[in-house]
Amino acid sequence: MDEPLVLPVGQKVRFLVTAADVIHSWWVPAFAVKRDAIPGFINEAWTKIERPGIYRGQCAELCGKDHGFMPIVVDARTPEDFEVWLSEKKQEAERIKKLTEEDWDMDKLMKLGKTTYEKICAACHQVGGEGMPPVFPALKGADMTVKADGLKDHVDIVMNGKKGSAMQAFANQLNEAELAAVITYERNAWGNNTGQLVTPKQILDYKKTGELKPDDSAKPAANQQQAALEKQASL
Template sequence: MSLAARIAGSTLFFALTFATAGTAIAQSRYNLQPPATGVASQIYDLHTLMLIICLVIFIGVFGVMFWAVFRHRKSRGAVAANFHENTTVEIAWTVVPVLILLGMAWPATQTVIEMKDTADPDITIKATGYQWKWGYDYLQGEGEGIRFVSNLSTPRAQIEGGAPKNEAYLLEVDNPLVVPVGRKVRILTTAADVIHSWWVPAFGVKQDAIPGFIRDAWFRADAEGIYRGNCAELCGRDHGFMPVEVHVVSAAAYTAWVAERQAASAASAADDTREFTLAELVERGAQVYATNCAACHQPNGQGLPPAFPALDGSPVVRGEAAGQIAVVLNGRPGTAMAAFGQLLSDADIAAAITFTRNTWSNSSGEAVQPAAIAAARGG
């Protein structure tokens, strides 16, 4: 058998081995996640195709190279040929790579076009990146008007090494994004502070969220389940604590979830107009603080100076309530202190401020009511 035949046979064997092992490769921990959408399946197939092409080229090039070195070694008396320029070879090594690149570019272009086709969605959701959480607004379709913030829910004990880590460590949230199976969902991404990136590998979606810009992507999940991702942009100190969790549910379950969220929104709106006792505000504020503030200012209120100042004994917290309300609503430009005016309700902001003013060594005895937050907003 000639050398060319042996190389061709080996190449075909490896190509067929990779092609028929697709299912096993899909489940491998060293490969891409199993795809859950049509676009993700195309991306996975492209990934496998490119690997096979690279493998064929590798075997062909290095096979010929090692054969040439072995066959024409000096110990066998080989004498180097003396030639210059060969038109046939020049044409071949120009045309063949061009054909290979065209063969790779055609399916890649089709996939990219499919990824960018966000027309005619069933549901449109805006995902806003904050340091370090995601805010979701349902803008179109069933569930329109729903909005919430999604925070990391992994317990601090696991993060600090005081408890065993679960399977969803750093990939679990308190309020997951919920969408129905088989429906086209358009995701609009933007950011309120720095560049973030909304990434769910199983959906084949990775879209940057840039302050002042709206970018879009889409997915249509083929099966119900829980799909996880995270912010894929280096967005600051807690970049690794900004996960994405998507629950794909049946149409009936989605309708029930929408009704539940709408009822919760109505209850939250009612809370914004009522008056709470000091104890009620402190109890509610402890939960709001743990979810939104403790990562920077620490559960003990000591912060991480100078980037994150202490709230325990802080002149802002112990000063006039109006000053602290302004900081929480509007943030501090040029610092990591985010504006929570668009993230939290009046009742939650009032509760968090009341908690900080009456916890640790702070003991103002003052209850900041939601009406004060509404007034500060100009409402």
């Protein structure tokens, strides 16, 4: 879990448990709840938390290399505090939604992309994009991240993952701005310098249509454009 699960006390809570990649097991001993999380299936469980506080658990299934880094944290709050938290989350969701309406340039996308990449992607593909072949391929200098006609495939694999590999789908894990930024970062970091960028609006359209449409409002930074032109001229 990227964030603690926040729940109200004194109310019966229903858990719907599934997984996006491999089999996990959601386990919080204090709730007497342990349910397998299986891709393609939804399991359910119930609990009622009596006292506010922090409750901890873990994945109880040997799910892979990151099994030891999957803590479960449940933040149980009074109904009043829960409503305050819920209101704040709704405001945050509205703010994220408005990101698709902003003007984005290369500098803004690269800054957010670097933060997102180092948080989400660097554990497998390394901070410098070298990867750990053959399990985790390099992104630095890869055809998909340096060739112009690789952009559609690049977007698709970040959004939908790759079957039969450790690459998971991030379409529902990251917001549109983070997705656009990390793809842009991977295409322009470590000397890739394609000059290509993807905007949150393009990601939103892609989710709706499955097509990567141009966004004329995008504004590549001058230094990135120049680098791309110099690279093309040298080919």
